[in-house]
Amino acid sequence: MAQGVSPAGALKSAPANAGQKIRAILRPLGLLGPPGVWLVLMMVLPTLLIGELSLVPGLRPGQPIEGYGLLNYLRILEPTYLRVLQRSAMFATGTTVLCLVLGFPVAYWLALKAPKRWRNFLLVLFILPLWTSSLLRTYAWITLLRPSGVINLVLSSVGLPTQNLMNTHWAVYIGMTYSFLPYMVLILYASLERLDLRLLEAAADLGANPRLVFWRITVPQTLPGIAAGCLLVFVTSLGDFVVPTLLGGPTSMTISRLIYNQFLGVARNWGFGSALSMVLILMVSMAIALLLKYGDRNPEIYS
Amino acid sequence: MKSASSSKGGKARLSPPSWEAMLTLAMYSFMYIPIIILGVYSFNESRFGSIWEGFSLTWYRKLLGDERLFLALGDSLKIALCAVGVSAVLGTLMAIGLSKYRFPGKSLYLGISYLPLIIPDIAIAVATLVFLASVAIPLSLWTAIAAHMVFCLAYIAIVVSSRLKGLDPNLEEAALDLGATPTQALVKVFIPQLSPAIVSGCLLAFVLSMDDLLISSFTAGDATPLPIEIFSRVRTGIKPDINALSVLLILASGLIAGISEYFRCKSERI
Amino acid sequence: MPRRLHRNSPLLSRTSRRRFLQGSAAALAGVGLSNCGRTVGGEAETAPAEADGAVADKASGELRIYTWADYTDDELAKQFTEATGIDVKIDVYDSNETMLAKLQAGGGDSYSLIYPSDYMVTEMIGLGMLTELDKSRLVGLDKMREKWASPVYDSENSHSIPFSWGTTGLLYNSEVLTTPPTDWEYLWDNREILARKMTMLDDVRETMGAVLSSLGYSYNATDPAEIEAAYEKLLDLKPSLASFKSFGWQDELLSGDLLLSMVYSVEGIPVSLENPTFKYVIPESGSSVWTDTIAIPTSAPNVDAAYEWMNFNLQPRVSAETVERLFFATPNGEAMAMISEDLLNNKNLFPPEDLLAKGEGIAPVGEANALYDEYWTKVTSA
Numbered sequence: 001m002a003q004g005v006s007p008a009g010a011l012k013s014a015p016a017n018a019g020q021k022i023r024a025i026l027r028p029l030g031l032l033g034p035p036g037v038w039l040v041l042m043m044v045l046p047t048l049l050i051g052e053l054s055l056v057p058g059l060r061p062g063q064p065i066e067g068y069g070l071l072n073y074l075r076i077l078e079p080t081y082l083r084v085l086q087r088s089a090m091f092a093t094g095t096t097v098l099c100l101v102l103g104f105p106v107a108y109w110l111a112l113k114a115p116k117r118w119r120n121f122l123l124v125l126f127i128l129p130l131w132t133s134s135l136l137r138t139y140a141w142i143t144l145l146r147p148s149g150v151i152n153l154v155l156s157s158v159g160l161p162t163q164n165l166m167n168t169h170w171a172v173y174i175g176m177t178y179s180f181l182p183y184m185v186l187i188l189y190a191s192l193e194r195l196d197l198r199l200l201e202a203a204a205d206l207g208a209n210p211r212l213v214f215w216r217i218t219v220p221q222t223l224p225g226i227a228a229g230c231l232l233v234f235v236t237s238l239g240d241f242v243v244p245t246l247l248g249g250p251t252s253m254t255i256s257r258l259i260y261n262q263f264l265g266v267a268r269n270w271g272f273g274s275a276l277s278m279v280l281i282l283m284v285s286m287a288i289a290l291l292l293k294y295g296d297r298n299p300e301i302y303s
Numbered sequence: 304m305k306s307a308s309s310s311k312g313g314k315a316r317l318s319p320p321s322w323e324a325m326l327t328l329a330m331y332s333f334m335y336i337p338i339i340i341l342g343v344y345s346f347n348e349s350r351f352g353s354i355w356e357g358f359s360l361t362w363y364r365k366l367l368g369d370e371r372l373f374l375a376l377g378d379s380l381k382i383a384l385c386a387v388g389v390s391a392v393l394g395t396l397m398a399i400g401l402s403k404y405r406f407p408g409k410s411l412y413l414g415i416s417y418l419p420l421i422i423p424d425i426a427i428a429v430a431t432l433v434f435l436a437s438v439a440i441p442l443s444l445w446t447a448i449a450a451h452m453v454f455c456l457a458y459i460a461i462v463v464s465s466r467l468k469g470l471d472p473n474l475e476e477a478a479l480d481l482g483a484t485p486t487q488a489l490v491k492v493f494i495p496q497l498s499p500a501i502v503s504g505c506l507l508a509f510v511l512s513m514d515d516l517l518i519s520s521f522t523a524g525d526a527t528p529l530p531i532e533i534f535s536r537v538r539t540g541i542k543p544d545i546n547a548l549s550v551l552l553i554l555a556s557g558l559i560a561g562i563s564e565y566f567r568c569k570s571e572r573i
Numbered sequence: 574m575p576r577r578l579h580r581n582s583p584l585l586s587r588t589s590r591r592r593f594l595q596g597s598a599a600a601l602a603g604v605g606l607s608n609c610g611r612t613v614g615g616e617a618e619t620a621p622a623e624a625d626g627a628v629a630d631k632a633s634g635e636l637r638i639y640t641w642a643d644y645t646d647d648e649l650a651k652q653f654t655e656a657t658g659i660d661v662k663i664d665v666y667d668s669n670e671t672m673l674a675k676l677q678a679g680g681g682d683s684y685s686l687i688y689p690s691d692y693m694v695t696e697m698i699g700l701g702m703l704t705e706l707d708k709s710r711l712v713g714l715d716k717m718r719e720k721w722a723s724p725v726y727d728s729e730n731s732h733s734i735p736f737s738w739g740t741t742g743l744l745y746n747s748e749v750l751t752t753p754p755t756d757w758e759y760l761w762d763n764r765e766i767l768a769r770k771m772t773m774l775d776d777v778r779e780t781m782g783a784v785l786s787s788l789g790y791s792y793n794a795t796d797p798a799e800i801e802a803a804y805e806k807l808l809d810l811k812p813s814l815a816s817f818k819s820f821g822w823q824d825e826l827l828s829g830d831l832l833l834s835m836v837y838s839v840e841g842i843p844v845s846l847e848n849p850t851f852k853y854v855i856p857e858s859g860s861s862v863w864t865d866t867i868a869i870p871t872s873a874p875n876v877d878a879a880y881e882w883m884n885f886n887l888q889p890r891v892s893a894e895t896v897e898r899l900f901f902a903t904p905n906g907e908a909m910a911m912i913s914e915d916l917l918n919n920k921n922l923f924p925p926e927d928l929l930a931k932g933e934g935i936a937p938v939g940e941a942n943a944l945y946d947e948y949w950t951k952v953t954s955a
Binding site: 035131 | 323330335341344394421430434437530537549
């Protein structure tokens with residue numbers, strides 16, 4: 001790899017040094033400028049703006065902005081709203097655990113046990129529902145879960161008691177797991193695919209039983225993938241709106257719905273809504289910080 | 304090399320499928336049964352799911368006569384195509400710029416470019432609404448397109464970036480040595496190499512934009528993209544023509560997924 | 574002690590300079606963003622709607638209407654387009670507050686007509702969001718029944734015209750619920766049978782009002798203690814509710830998922846007429862009697878077409894026909910003369926005077942609004 005010493009280059013660099021310097025700045029600016037400006041304008045600035053509005057207690061649209069204070073944030077600390085935050089975190093954690101427990105065997109089988117020719121196809125087949133509207137997939141569950149729905153049809157035909165699962169926490173867990181399981185499988189698959197099978201072989205040859213091999217080798221090796229998958233599912237389910245709204249009913253208010261109500265619903269309290277949004281962003285940042293702290297470990301230290 | 308599974312299989316029992324295989328089968332069914340049920344009901348003559356009244360195409364016919372849905376679909380397509388179109392250019396340029404240059408504040412720039420992927424939809428939607436309200440811009444199709452461009456940009460940039468890492472760094476230099484201007488090198492060397500990744504990123508952004516509910520609710524004003532229309536209909540009761548719509552949309556997405564996968568495989572083979 | 578460096582000193586290290594730059598950028602942004610007294614949202618400043626009076630007398634173009642789901646149908650829109658040549662596009666909302674929220678968020682600038690309820694009209698007049706009506710352009714306003722000639726919520730009908738009125742009541746499955754409900758208290762008394770099979774309206778004033786009424790208070794209570802008592806009582810009932818739903822309960826009621834719903838008369842009566850299993854009842858202790866109006870927002874783009882629509886709906890014949898199809902009660906006296914005997918005798922559609930006297934109209938509550946909203950948010954979040 002020659003380091004930029006070529007006859008053509010040398011000829012070019014001699015005259016017009018200033019012009020070249022300008023072009024050298026213009027080029028990256030041309031590439032990075034427009035997207036950067038757009039992101040700052042439509043992303044960074046608005047976020048700063050809601051940060052500011054969150055400090056205006058009880059701001060209604062159309063009201064003049066005066067008087068800053070922490071009242072909105074203090075209101076979030078009231079038990080009702082704290083419970084909303086807790087509930088969102090609970091749904092997110094539960095969904096993450098369910099997706100991990102259900103998704104890991106699938107990814108494992110796909111990456112290690114499925115016939116090689118079919119692996120990609122089978123993976124795409126599993127991921128395919130992700131490409132369809134999440135709204136419609138959640139709607140499908142209404143048909144299943146309602147008292148006169150399919151699940152009860154099946155249960156009653158077998159003689160088991162019917163359930164009313166609609167508008168309960170269970171419905172939300174089912175709906176969210178259904179929505180996010182493919183993400184988990186995809187990320188775990190990518191991690192498991194890179195697993196060095198020789199390590200597994202070596203361990204087996206040294207007399208370790210399959211369980212030991214799994215827990216001492218497979219899991220630690222795929223820990224970054226597990227962490228990434230968990231983070232993605234956690235963050236997405238924390239901010240999910242559709243599933244709790246359609247399947248959850250009145251006892252499943254989550255932070256997303258609460259924020260929605262502050263702006264487009266009855267409450268019309270933009271200050272409170274902004275404060276809630278900032279808290280949500282904070283929760284997500286904390287989750288990511290955790291990942292960066294623990295997911296960064298070098299897998300080799302475990303072998 | 305002998306795979307671990309065969310050596311494992313050697314000392315393990317044979318024929319009965321492993322529990323992982325069974326669980327995987329169960330999970331595949333879990334994934335597809337709701338969709339299949341939607342499909343079955345879309346052909347049900349009866350309005351109520353609990354009764355089967357015979358196979359019929361009534362709901363499909365009703366769907367085709369539904370003007371509002373088609374208007375909504377049109378709005379959605381307008382937003383998606385415009386947003387993805389512009390973001391394809393901006394996102395690709397951004398990915399190329401980030402991979403080539405180093406400059407002070409690069410990690411800040413990089414961080415900002417990841418923000419749309421990290422911050423939850425609702426927060427982005429709220430922030431955009433507040434911003435637009437502050438600057439007194441009335442909400443319309445255009446504000447929705449502007450808002451969609453943000454996450455489309457980010458996703459396309461990510462997909463293209465990951466492909467850029469695998470590119471041969473010598474090609475650009477070779478082109479420059481042969482007398483091409485950097486712009487020509489960009490157009491004639493980078494873009495063709497990246498095109499499968501660009502297409503794949505665009506398809507991903509397209510699907511995300513078509514499926515977006517929250518950001519559109521907050522920024523589209525009186526334009527009604529499809530998800531908003533579906534959401535308000537689902538909330539006001541279950542109408543079987545939504546079942547028919549679901550089947551059609553799912554088939555369409557499957558097609559797009561297939562095309563995207565094809566391009567992804569193609570890009571990996573280069 | 575380290576020497577304090579002057580801010581602009583070239584000896585300043587790179588990192589502190591960067592920090593300074595970042596800090597000043599943030600400060601500038603802060604200053605720029607926080608002009609005191611600046612407002613966010615609310616009605617956008619628009620030029621007064623083009624009257625086009627001089628050039629084109631005939632209204633034309635497209636009319637966008639923002640209304641409730643059950644006040645217009647394709648038939649009405651078609652008739653209007655045939656009569657005037659103006660295209661109609663209808664969007665629906667499910668509560669007054671969501672309509673207000675959308676308008677204030679800047680998303681309602683293309684609507685030339687809205688259908689606010691009585692109390693919302695007063696509120697919106699106060700917010701300056703409704704245009705004053707030019708009576709000379711309206712035909713048939715004098716046909717309104719006495720109660721609506723100059724109603725309490727909008728004197729002289731200066732900013733709105735009454736369009737429909739009705740009551741709020743309970744629609745229930747009479748086959749399963751053999752003891753019929755007669756009052757709001759029924760929901761609390763029978764919550765085991767009704768567990769997760771009943772819904773209440775997703776409307777803060779209606780539902781809170783119903784609970785206030787069951788406690789013996791007024792629908793328009795402003796006393797914080799009374800409102801809090803209603804909040805507690807509603808919270809108590811909440812675990813037995815399937816959901817708060819204003820529209821869309823029909824399928825669930827018809828298929829047996831629900832046994833009882835709190836409904837608007839305009840929605841409940843058609844179901845009870847179609848299917849005698851379901852009966853509509855107005856609670857004895859008093860229910861809300863509401864009036865819905867048509868109004869022109871200040872940001873309306875096509876005011877001429879708006880007047881055309883209003884005049885079209887004021888025609889007695891049109892009003893009567895719409896009532897026959899859509900089952901809302903009309904305040905138009907002449908229209909009532911044209912409605913069929915059956916409907917006129919329907920006690921639920923046109924309740925007798927004594928029942929009406931027990932009912933209350935929802936009125937604006939001024940300062941207490943914030944209290945209602947707060948408790949409602951709490952109830953729905955619990």
